[in-house]
Amino acid sequence: MNIIKSFFIGILLCMSILSKGQTQELEIALTYNRQDNALTLKLYNNTDKEIMILNQSLLNESSGSCIILTEKQDNGQSDLIISLYDYEDGQWIRSRTINPNERLELFYPFKAIPANNVTRARLFLSTYFRDRKTGKLVSKKYKNDLPIKQIK
Numbered sequence: 001m002n003i004i005k006s007f008f009i010g011i012l013l014c015m016s017i018l019s020k021g022q023t024q025e026l027e028i029a030l031t032y033n034r035q036d037n038a039l040t041l042k043l044y045n046n047t048d049k050e051i052m053i054l055n056q057s058l059l060n061e062s063s064g065s066c067i068i069l070t071e072k073q074d075n076g077q078s079d080l081i082i083s084l085y086d087y088e089d090g091q092w093i094r095s096r097t098i099n100p101n102e103r104l105e106l107f108y109p110f111k112a113i114p115a116n117n118v119t120r121a122r123l124f125l126s127t128y129f130r131d132r133k134t135g136k137l138v139s140k141k142y143k144n145d146l147p148i149k150q151i152k
Helices: 002-021
Strands: 026-033 038-045 051-054 066-073 076-083 095-098 103-109 118-130 137-147
Touching: 026 118, 026 137, 038 095, 038 118, 095 103
Parallel strands: none
Antiparallel strands: 026 038, 038 103, 051 095, 051 118, 066 076, 066 118, 118 137
16 A cells, blocks of 8 residues: 555656646737627747747648637538738738747737637647757647637
């Protein structure tokens, strides 16, 4: 019995040490503001390196970062894909960089999208940063799922 307890305690200690050793480079907060009827995306860079957030490609909807809104309809549901950033000065924004220990905040009002009866927002983020040891770009992907109860 003592061996089983010791083994179990050892596993718990190893798990707690591993979880403390892993830090999340990018803190993500995706929220729905019912009063404004809009999504807010806050990205916090918790590292000492620049992180690039790649936008959705104009040629391929499934590449880069995007938000997929699920809308409830009479005959089921449909998905609406929106990119993280839009045009700026007539140019498509390919990526944005978040400097070390800084944040990026994006706002998506549903009346501008247009989206009705949204039940869920799924965030897909593609990020890149430069590895200091090798000098190569390293990619990392994040996902976030947010259930929504939208006002009609």
